[in-house]
Amino acid sequence: MNLAEIYRRDAWHMRWSLYISFVMLAIGGFYGTLQALDKMGVDLYRYLPDPLYRYYLGLTVHGVTLGWMFTVFFIIAFLNLVTIHGLRRPLASPGLAKATFGLAVLGAVAALIPTFTNEASVLWTFYAPLQAHPAFYIGLTAIVVATWTAGINAYLTWRSWKREHPNVRTPLMSFAALTTWAMWALASVGVAASMLFQLIPWSSGLLAQVNPLLNRSLFWFTGHPVVYFWLLPAYISWYTMLPAQVGGRLFSESLARLVFLAFIPFSIPTGLHHMFPDPGIPHSTKLLHAILTFAVVFPSLVTAFTVVASVEEGARRNGGTGRFRWILRLPWLTNPAVSGQLLGMVLFATGGITGIINASYGMNLVVHNTMWIPGHLHTQVAGAVTLTWMAASFWLIPLLTGKKLWSVRLSTLQVWTWFFGMAIMARGMHWMGMAGVPRRVHLTYAPYALFDEWRLAGWLVGAGGVLLFLSGALFLYVIAMTVWFSRSPAQVEVPEAKPLHPVERMPLVLDRITPWVTVTVVLIAIAWLPSIYRIATTHPYVQGWRLW
Amino acid sequence: MATDIDRYELTWIYICVVALLVLFGVLLYSAYALGIHVETDVGQIHPAQVATTPPFDQPGLRMIGPDHYEAVIVARAWVFDPPEIRVPVGSTVTFKLTSIDVIHGFKIPRTGINRMIVPGQISEVTHRFDEPGTYTFFCHEYCGSGHHIMNGGIVVEPR
Ligand code: HEM
Ligand SMILES: [Cu+2]
Ligand SMILES: [Cu+2]
Numbered sequence: 001m002n003l004a005e006i007y008r009r010d011a012w013h014m015r016w017s018l019y020i021s022f023v024m025l026a027i028g029g030f031y032g033t034l035q036a037l038d039k040m041g042v043d044l045y046r047y048l049p050d051p052l053y054r055y056y057l058g059l060t061v062h063g064v065t066l067g068w069m070f071t072v073f074f075i076i077a078f079l080n081l082v083t084i085h086g087l088r089r090p091l092a093s094p095g096l097a098k099a100t101f102g103l104a105v106l107g108a109v110a111a112l113i114p115t116f117t118n119e120a121s122v123l124w125t126f127y128a129p130l131q132a133h134p135a136f137y138i139g140l141t142a143i144v145v146a147t148w149t150a151g152i153n154a155y156l157t158w159r160s161w162k163r164e165h166p167n168v169r170t171p172l173m174s175f176a177a178l179t180t181w182a183m184w185a186l187a188s189v190g191v192a193a194s195m196l197f198q199l200i201p202w203s204s205g206l207l208a209q210v211n212p213l214l215n216r217s218l219f220w221f222t223g224h225p226v227v228y229f230w231l232l233p234a235y236i237s238w239y240t241m242l243p244a245q246v247g248g249r250l251f252s253e254s255l256a257r258l259v260f261l262a263f264i265p266f267s268i269p270t271g272l273h274h275m276f277p278d279p280g281i282p283h284s285t286k287l288l289h290a291i292l293t294f295a296v297v298f299p300s301l302v303t304a305f306t307v308v309a310s311v312e313e314g315a316r317r318n319g320g321t322g323r324f325r326w327i328l329r330l331p332w333l334t335n336p337a338v339s340g341q342l343l344g345m346v347l348f349a350t351g352g353i354t355g356i357i358n359a360s361y362g363m364n365l366v367v368h369n370t371m372w373i374p375g376h377l378h379t380q381v382a383g384a385v386t387l388t389w390m391a392a393s394f395w396l397i398p399l400l401t402g403k404k405l406w407s408v409r410l411s412t413l414q415v416w417t418w419f420f421g422m423a424i425m426a427r428g429m430h431w432m433g434m435a436g437v438p439r440r441v442h443l444t445y446a447p448y449a450l451f452d453e454w455r456l457a458g459w460l461v462g463a464g465g466v467l468l469f470l471s472g473a474l475f476l477y478v479i480a481m482t483v484w485f486s487r488s489p490a491q492v493e494v495p496e497a498k499p500l501h502p503v504e505r506m507p508l509v510l511d512r513i514t515p516w517v518t519v520t521v522v523l524i525a526i527a528w529l530p531s532i533y534r535i536a537t538t539h540p541y542v543q544g545w546r547l548w
Numbered sequence: 549m550a551t552d553i554d555r556y557e558l559t560w561i562y563i564c565v566v567a568l569l570v571l572f573g574v575l576l577y578s579a580y581a582l583g584i585h586v587e588t589d590v591g592q593i594h595p596a597q598v599a600t601t602p603p604f605d606q607p608g609l610r611m612i613g614p615d616h617y618e619a620v621i622v623a624r625a626w627v628f629d630p631p632e633i634r635v636p637v638g639s640t641v642t643f644k645l646t647s648i649d650v651i652h653g654f655k656i657p658r659t660g661i662n663r664m665i666v667p668g669q670i671s672e673v674t675h676r677f678d679e680p681g682t683y684t685f686f687c688h689e690y691c692g693s694g695h696h697i698m699n700g701g702i703v704v705e706p707r
Binding site: 054055056059121123127129130211212213216251252254255275276277278279280281282283286287290291294295297298301302305306309356360361362364365366368369370435436438439440441442443445446447448500501538539540541542545547548 | 553554556557560561564565567568571572575576578579584585586587588589590592593594595625649650651653655657658660661662663664665666667668669670671672684686687688689690691692693694695696697699
């Protein structure tokens with residue numbers, strides 16, 4: 001089979017998943033800009049019709065479309081492609097792929113209808129006992145189930161590949177995709193349990209009361225690792241593609257594998273760091289999560305070295321010299337598929353530092369639930385991850401449609417403006433957070449808002465938000481023009497980095513996922529089960545409320 | 549270990565491991581030697597029983613020792629009961645908080661007081677107010693359409 005042939009059967013669902021994820025980006029980004037302007041006391045909501053003018057409806061739309069939908073649709077498409085390319089074969093089950101796509105679409109529609117009709121203004125974290133329309137919970141659950149079926153399809157594809165290649169190591173790309181699915185399969189159990197056993201029966205009237213702390217814990221069981229579910233596809237691009245895109249090689253394949261595998265055990269027993277200021281949980285349990293949180297920093301620290309070293313190697317092979325001058329050899333202004341990723345990494349580094357602050361037990365109390373937190377999360381998911389995905393889209397869309405990218409110059413302008421927009425907005429958010437401004441607040445109308453004191457910070461948030469709006473519109477324009485009007489055939493292939501040192505031997509555990517999953521199950525049992533069991537069996541259950 | 553790991557890469561890994569071990573150490577030291585602790589489990593109370601169970605049946609301020617007060621505050625959409633508390637400067641205040649409806653928050657900027665208020669749970673936090681002035685507190689967890697108006701104040705009066 002020639003290369004293009006192996007994607008042919010699956011191209012339609014990957015393409016449509018990407019399109020849908022971009023539509024979600026557009027919807028969510030629109031409200032994002034209104035939110036950013038609210039932080040400088042400018043209210044554009046009043047020009048919207050009922051019920052869309054409501055701040056918390058908009059914030060729910062922003063969180064749900066971006067956090068649960070833009071991400072999931074993109075991830076499913078991207079991991080499918082990576083699996084297919086890595087194993088050089090189409091997905092094992094076209095039926096399952098179709099079912100995955102259908103389920104995700106139905107889930108998104110089911111969750112968004114009540115959101116837009118103001119039946120589900122509970123934000124993307126849906127903390128009980130705020131009670132939304134059952135379709136909201138059912139829709140989100142369907143999206144989670146779609147991620148499972150996508151993961152199963154990747155596994156089946158790997159299994160049939162393995163039957164034909166019993167003695168060959170799984171290629172890095174597909175191995176990384178499989179570790180991502182394995183991590184997520186374990187991580188998503190929390191939200192799934194909360195939905196299936198509490199929120200869905202309760203909102204449908206089958207259950208009178210739910211346990212707020214239990215559902216909050218189950219949410220954060222999934223809510224922290226979900227960020228690695230967003231991040232790992234970007235890591236796949238940084239490790240297995242970017243070195244090739246800059247003409248270099250991957251520094252070390254075994255280390256890359258270790259990094260991906262390390263996310264399985266370390267991402268889940270850490271979620272309580274989102275709940276340090278919560279009652280009802282002893283601090284010994286919180287301390288355990290605080291310690292494990294530092295462990296999950298490890299794979300990202302390794303990444304900082306390995307990825308930068310691989311990029312440096314490429315730059316030097318292209319004639320880069322000097323201690324730092326090689327950086328200028330990189331295609332910052334000529335290849336948006338590369339510069340988007342590099343700019344994303346710059347944001348990621350700043351977010352790594354703010355992340356360590358968030359996770360630090362004591363300092364957390366200063367920043368918890370302030371604007372600092374959206375500042376951190378926008379450098380990470382909305383910055384590093386989104387920029388990397390935008391950069392990848394500049395070759396993904398041509399690959400899947402056969403049409404050449406509409407404009408390299410506009411695409412370059414796009415990633416740079418997104419970078420500056422995010423950097424400026426996040427700077428303002430961090431600043432506001434330090435001044436004690438709470439997040440998730442319709443600030444323009446908050447009686448305690450001190451806009452005079454926060455003026456500069458608020459202006460940065462607003463200005464960053466407007467720049468992001470323009471950049472987002474430019475992204476959609478480039479993609480739409482490529483899909484609709486590009487006439488030249490695309491000449492792209494999936495970038496695939498070769499290792500610098502070919503590996504003959506590698507410890508077997510770096511080609512196995514099961515042992516890591518086993519360790520993880522034990523760690524989860526230690527870190528989560530006792531407190532979840534105690535809360536579920538001894539803490540109060542309460543009625544639901546609709547307060548919007 | 550595998551043979552393809554570079555010498556510099558390995559050095560970097562050792563540096564990272566040491567840095568993380570130091571962070572662990574700092575964390576354990578601050579928790580056990582300095583006694584810096586975040587919120588812990590101080591008990592539960594069902595929202596339906598809040599109105600009849602001490603101390604939440606009588607929200608407000610009472611003295612529990614020399615210069616030491618207990619402030620009992622009940623949160624509900626979208627008010628704190630009581631919304632205002634007055635204490636003399638230099639007082640230590642132990643806040644006891646709970647909610648009778650949904651999750652709320654409690655933050656006083658510039659004091660390090662930052663707590664979640666979860667229905668069914670009791671939150672507790674203690675702080676000494678050494679500077680006179682008005683300290684605004686507000687709800688920092690989304691609790692419905694009036695979330696942004698949910699606030700109150702602590703007036704620390706000069707002696
Ligand atoms: C046009 C670009 C964007 C702008 C201007 C923007 C702006 C904002 C602002 C101002 C907030 C804080 C709202 C508040 O706390 O009151 C926020 C929250 C948030 N944003 Fe964005 N954002 C953008 C893109 C993104 C993207 C791409 C993602 C994810 C992939 C994202 C995910 C989130 C999440 C998860 C929250 C937290 C929502 C919550 O607290 O419930 N944003 N955004
Ligand atoms: Cu509140
Ligand atoms: Cu609130």
